[in-house]
Amino acid sequence: xxxxxxxxxxxxxxxxxxxxxxxxxxxxxxxxxxxxxxxxxxxxxxxxxxxxxxxxxxxxxxxxxxxxxxxxxxxxxxxxxxxxxxxxxxxxxxxxxxxxxxxxxxxxxxxxxxxxxxxxxxxxxxxxxxxxxxxxxxxxxxxxxxxxxxxxxxxxxxxxxxxxxxxxxxxxxxxxxxxxxxxxxxxxxxxxxxxxxxxxxxxxxxxxxxxxxxxxxxxxxxxxxxxxxxxxxxxxxxxxxxxxxxxxxxxxxxxxxxxxxxxxxxxxxxxxx
Amino acid sequence: xxxxxxxxxxxxxxxxxxxxxxxxxxxxxxxxxxxxxxxxxxxxxxxxxxxxxxxxxxxxxxxxxxxxxxxxxxxxxxxxxxxxxxxxxxxxxxxxxxxxxxxxxxxxxxxxxxxxxxxxxxxxxxxxxxxxxxxxxxxxxxxxxxxxxxxxxxxxxxxxxxxxxxxxxxxxxxxxxxxxxxxxxxxxxxxxxxxxxxxxxxxxxxxxxxxxxxxxxxxxxxxxxxxxxxxxxxx
Numbered sequence: 001x002x003x004x005x006x007x008x009x010x011x012x013x014x015x016x017x018x019x020x021x022x023x024x025x026x027x028x029x030x031x032x033x034x035x036x037x038x039x040x041x042x043x044x045x046x047x048x049x050x051x052x053x054x055x056x057x058x059x060x061x062x063x064x065x066x067x068x069x070x071x072x073x074x075x076x077x078x079x080x081x082x083x084x085x086x087x088x089x090x091x092x093x094x095x096x097x098x099x100x101x102x103x104x105x106x107x108x109x110x111x112x113x114x115x116x117x118x119x120x121x122x123x124x125x126x127x128x129x130x131x132x133x134x135x136x137x138x139x140x141x142x143x144x145x146x147x148x149x150x151x152x153x154x155x156x157x158x159x160x161x162x163x164x165x166x167x168x169x170x171x172x173x174x175x176x177x178x179x180x181x182x183x184x185x186x187x188x189x190x191x192x193x194x195x196x197x198x199x200x201x202x203x204x205x206x207x208x209x210x211x212x213x214x215x216x217x218x219x220x221x222x223x224x225x226x227x228x229x230x231x232x233x234x235x236x237x238x239x240x241x242x243x244x245x246x247x248x249x250x251x252x253x254x255x256x257x258x259x260x261x262x263x264x265x266x267x268x269x270x271x272x273x
Numbered sequence: 274x275x276x277x278x279x280x281x282x283x284x285x286x287x288x289x290x291x292x293x294x295x296x297x298x299x300x301x302x303x304x305x306x307x308x309x310x311x312x313x314x315x316x317x318x319x320x321x322x323x324x325x326x327x328x329x330x331x332x333x334x335x336x337x338x339x340x341x342x343x344x345x346x347x348x349x350x351x352x353x354x355x356x357x358x359x360x361x362x363x364x365x366x367x368x369x370x371x372x373x374x375x376x377x378x379x380x381x382x383x384x385x386x387x388x389x390x391x392x393x394x395x396x397x398x399x400x401x402x403x404x405x406x407x408x409x410x411x412x413x414x415x416x417x418x419x420x421x422x423x424x425x426x427x428x429x430x431x432x433x434x435x436x437x438x439x440x441x442x443x444x445x446x447x448x449x450x451x452x453x454x455x456x457x458x459x460x461x462x463x464x465x466x467x468x469x470x471x472x473x474x475x476x477x478x479x480x481x482x483x484x485x486x487x488x489x490x491x492x493x494x495x496x497x498x499x500x501x502x503x504x505x506x507x508x
Binding site: 029034038043058059060061070072073074075177178179180182183201202203204205232234 | 366368371454457467
């Protein structure tokens with residue numbers, strides 16, 4: 001009996017110390033898109049901000065759709081995502097105070113070296129998508145209502161391709177994040193739409209490369225919104241404002257521009273003063 | 274193939290460099306899953322034993338429900354706990370979402386039915402042997418459950434191990450209610466999911482090897498404890 005008793009005592013100690021460890025220090029919670037987290041942007045930015053202000057920033061990185069949903073449940077103080085119409089709806093419905101542009105980069109289409117649809121080097125993204133559809137070449141979609149997914153659906157619509165009816169054949173919806181979708185695309189030799197930041201910092205590229213880039217329609221704007229305390233009384237107003245103001249300040253914007261992966265800048269600041 | 278070798282080398286390097294980031298997530302994994310195990314044991318052991326020794330209307334239904342709940346997908350429990358603990362949910366005022374406490378709650382709900390159902394099975398077979406003795410000695414009900422639990426303690430250690438294994442291996446629930454926040458709620462399984470999403474498969478697999486090593490260590494420790502205790506008990 002002695003040994004189990006010590007074992008149980010040790011377990012109780014674990015149980016007692018487990019909760020509320022981070023309650024004392026100043027902190028805020030950001031509901032974020034995944035690309036900014038997976039690319040390492042936050043690992044670069046947050047220490048700068050935390051050193052300056054002493055405020056700890058906690059990041060929950062999920063798809064834009066889920067991030068907006070979580071923030072409208074008041075489970076976050078700041079929202080950083082990339083789907084402008086959904087962001088404006090969030091503010092219009094009274095969940096957010098105001099939406100500000102913070103930075104941009106662009107989307108790209110990546111595909112296997114063999115390029116079965118022959119789209120490599122094309123500039124016109126709608127024409128390239130139409131060609132992929134005509135060739136019945138496999139294409140993996142996020143299918144998760146993220147910012148990238150919303151963008152992709154809009155591009156198919158512009159290209160006048162009905163992907164719904166092709167779902168399950170050449171058009172395959174992975175229903176998961178950008179990284180998982182890239183893994184899937186590489187695994188099955190399929191094309192996919194990705195934001196450039198996630199792609200550049202992605203480590204499992206296989207023989208894949210960028211096949212379509214540079215179209216104005218592939219512009220990818222990131223926006224930042226503070227959650228409205230009138231709707232969510234639990235929101236950490238001061239900390240949220242401090243973080244958003246810093247991101248939009250010349251100092252924060254310079255920090256965003258200073259983040260590179262393999263010598264390449266991933267996000268381009270464009271906050272209007 | 275080189276991914277495997279790379280992952281193996283990376284796992285060894287991670288382990289022997291005592292990487293502080295790795296130690297942090299391993300410690301949190303153990304803290305969360307052992308706390309959940311403790312709470313689930315507190316609930317599941319007496320509940321399972323009580324179901325084994327009592328006869329009441331609807332008992333069959335309770336047993337079926339317990340057994341069925343062993344198969345609950347972690348992601349469903351994660352969703353349930355998210356909806357409870359969300360600021361918009363009924364327990365939102367507690368501010369527990371995205372904390373280790375939320376992860377402990379989710380894992381407790383996940384494994385308490387497993388511990389209860391397995392305890393019921395272990396104790397029921399033991400009760401068959403003991404029931405005559407209990408009756409002849411006029412042992413009151415409230416003494417029967419602790420006695421059976423105590424005498425079944427070696428089998429129940431395996432039951433607890435099954436619960437721990439399920440808790441420490443799941444990713445669906447802790448991802449939703451913990452949020453995989455760096456230095457706050459990141460555990461082994463969510464870190465593996467993150468590295469996979471980054472396409473860093475070698476790093477992800479290396480973390481997987483470390484997780485397996487932890488499982489082996491915990492299981493090994495319990496077996497050693499059990500054998501030592503058994504020697505003492507039956508010496």
